[in-house]
Amino acid sequence: xxxxxxxxxxxxxxxxxxxxxxxxxxxxxxxxxxxxxxxxxxxxxxxxxxxxxxxxxxxxxxxxxxxxxxxxxxxxxxxxxxxxxxxxxxxxxxxxxxxxxxxxxxxxxxxxxxxx
Amino acid sequence: xxxxxxxxxxxxxxxxxxxxxxxxxxxxxxxxxxxxxxxxxxxxxxxxxxxxxxxxxxxxxxxxxxxxxxxxxxxxxxxxxxxxxxxxxxxxxxxxxxxxxxxxxxxxxxx
Numbered sequence: 474x475x476x477x478x479x480x481x482x483x484x485x486x487x488x489x490x491x492x493x494x495x496x497x498x499x500x501x502x503x504x505x506x507x508x509x510x511x512x513x514x515x516x517x518x519x520x521x522x523x524x525x526x527x528x529x530x531x532x533x534x535x536x537x538x539x540x541x542x543x544x545x546x547x548x549x550x551x552x553x554x555x556x557x558x559x560x561x562x563x564x565x566x567x568x569x570x571x572x573x574x575x576x577x578x579x580x581x582x583x584x585x586x587x588x589x
Numbered sequence: 590x591x592x593x594x595x596x597x598x599x600x601x602x603x604x605x606x607x608x609x610x611x612x613x614x615x616x617x618x619x620x621x622x623x624x625x626x627x628x629x630x631x632x633x634x635x636x637x638x639x640x641x642x643x644x645x646x647x648x649x650x651x652x653x654x655x656x657x658x659x660x661x662x663x664x665x666x667x668x669x670x671x672x673x674x675x676x677x678x679x680x681x682x683x684x685x686x687x688x689x690x691x692x693x694x695x696x697x698x699x700x
Contacts, residue, residue, distance in 0.1 A: 477631070504686055514675060516632070516690040529687050563631050567686060577622070578688065580631030 476500050477581035479564050485587045486554055493550045494584045496564030503569040504528070505547035506578060507539060510561040522547050523569060551586075559588045595678050595691030602668055603699050610676060610694040611662040618680035621654050621661040622688065626675045635676075636663070668698050 477498045486492055498505060506529070507519040521529035522541040536552040547564060564581040595612045602608060612621070620639055624632035636647050638654035638661060645652055651664045661680075665672055678691040 506686065514626075514693050516677065516679075518687055521686055523686075529685055565631075569686075577634055577637055578686070579634065580624075582631050583629075 477564055477566055477579055479562075479581040479584050481584060482582065483585050483587075485589065487589055488554055488556060490554050491550070491552045492554060492586070493548055494562055494564075494586070495546070495548045496581060497546050498564075498566040498579070498581075499545065500566055500568075500579065502566040502579075503544055504567045505541065505544070506565040506567075507547065507549050508563040508565060508580075510563060510583070512560070516563070520547075520549075554586075554588045556588050559586055561585050593678060593680055593689055593691040595694055597694060598692065599695040599697070601697045601699065604668060604670060606668055608665040608668055608672070608696060609662060610678075611660060612678035612680070612691045613660040614680060614689075615659070616680075616682065617658040618682055618689075619658075619684075620681040621652070622679040622681070623650075623652050623661070623663045624677045624679060626677065626693075628674075632677055665696075668696075670698050670700050672696060673698050 480495045504523045506521040510516050519533050520539045524544050525541045538550045541547045561583045563583045565578040567578040593612050593614050622637050623635045626632045636652040641658045642656050643654040649666045675693045675695050677693050679688040
């Protein structure tokens with residue numbers, strides 16, 4: 474069983490388009506995250522949601538909008554795509570409550586977004 | 590902003606050799622994590638450290654949470670070809686779940 478899954482795996486699109494990436498976790502975790510990994514492999518957090526509530530919102534253009542319909546899903550919608558949005562986007566989830574476990578984040582396989 | 594300096598940036602070693610990599614920061618962290626990323630995959634958690642001075646092992650991997658809470662190291666003993674990948678350290682302050690990642694150490698192992 475896949476713990477954290479993302480779709481699609483690859484996404485190629487034109488500048489100016491709007492696209493969405495979906496994420497689902499079956500671990501029963503309360504918190505989910507979106508990370509961006511650039512061409513130099515640097516990982517940076519974008520957003521986190523806890524039980525459908527936005528917790529972390531880093532300095533990300535407002536063209537990026539996360540949506541959490543329930544605690545097992547966190548989708549990322551991107552409007553007016555730009556060349557610089559090309560990257561690998563990772564979804565992650567973590568349990569909450571017990572000290573420390575909040576930080577053990579489990580990552581999905583990633584979505585490679587290419588904007589032409 | 591918060592930064593983690595991870596070194597070395599890359600390593601090319603012979604199978605069987607031991608490997609050591611570390612992360613340092615100018616800020617104190619409450620938690621240190623070490624992840625491994627294989628090509629085309631997401632990072633996989635290797636070891637989590639929660640207390641200053643803590644030394645934790647996971648098979649051939651050993652990691653330590655520095656006493657100053659500003660650094661951590663990861664050792665891999667008797668490396669094998671499947672150890673190839675990118676290793677990331679990550680630190681966390683407070684309790685928001687926000688992880689700050691190092692730049693990664695790319696490990697290549699020659700059989």
